[in-house]
Amino acid sequence: xxxxxxxxxxxxxxxxxxxxxxxxFHAQGLYVQCFATYGGARRGTPVNSYIRADDKPVRVRCDxxxxxxxxxxxxxxxxxxxxxAADASTLIVVNSAxxxxxxxxxxxxxxxxxxxxxxxxxxxxxxxxxxxxxLGALARVIQAPTLAILSKTLTDEVPRQHEENVAACVEGYxxxxxxxxxxxx
Numbered sequence: 001x002x003x004x005x006x007x008x009x010x011x012x013x014x015x016x017x018x019x020x021x022x023x024x025f026h027a028q029g030l031y032v033q034c035f036a037t038y039g040g041a042r043r044g045t046p047v048n049s050y051i052r053a054d055d056k057p058v059r060v061r062c063d064x065x066x067x068x069x070x071x072x073x074x075x076x077x078x079x080x081x082x083x084x085a086a087d088a089s090t091l092i093v094v095n096s097a098x099x100x101x102x103x104x105x106x107x108x109x110x111x112x113x114x115x116x117x118x119x120x121x122x123x124x125x126x127x128x129x130x131x132x133x134x135l136g137a138l139a140r141v142i143q144a145p146t147l148a149i150l151s152k153t154l155t156d157e158v159p160r161q162h163e164e165n166v167a168a169c170v171e172g173y174x175x176x177x178x179x180x181x182x183x184x185x
Contacts, residue, residue, distance in 0.1 A: 001053070002068050009077070018051055030054060036049045068142070070093070094112060098114050147169070
């Protein structure tokens with residue numbers, strides 16, 4: 001079973017990203033569980049989205065204690081309880097302009113792939129909406145769902161700016177690919 005935690009701040013789109021990712025996994029033929037938790041239920045407070053995907057029905061009904069992957073919308077949230085769900089094998093994709101080398105000093109022993117999703121989103125005409133770029137990066141890092149299925153999910157489920165969202169997703173995927181190959185972006 002693949003277990004993913006998405007964390008952001010209220011208003012950043014972490015819950016929307018979780019729902020989109022769950023839809024993409026479902027479109028890929030997997031069983032999915034997706035739920036969210038909210039801090040103070042207002043802008044700026046931490047928001048978590050939890051996704052489980054498996055090729056058989058998901059029967060677990062608790063928070064994710066050890067994530068296979070973490071998608072973090074705000075690098076300042078990489079602490080405490082979120083990092084407690086990460087071990088040496090957990091893949092962490094974070095929205096940040098910092099380099100992977102900087103994160104290896106800040107979070108030794110953690111596998112962090114930073115993605116400058118804000119720059120990607122602005123270049124694609126999405127402003128500060130970073131969901132699609134981060135989902136593309138996560139899809140590349142965990143090798144699921146496929147880029148084709150994720151792109152179709154964005155086209156089908158995002159209310160507007162379909163081409164821009166798909167372009168940001170593809171660019172986030174490419175950015176993560178370069179990070180994984182050790183190419184400085």
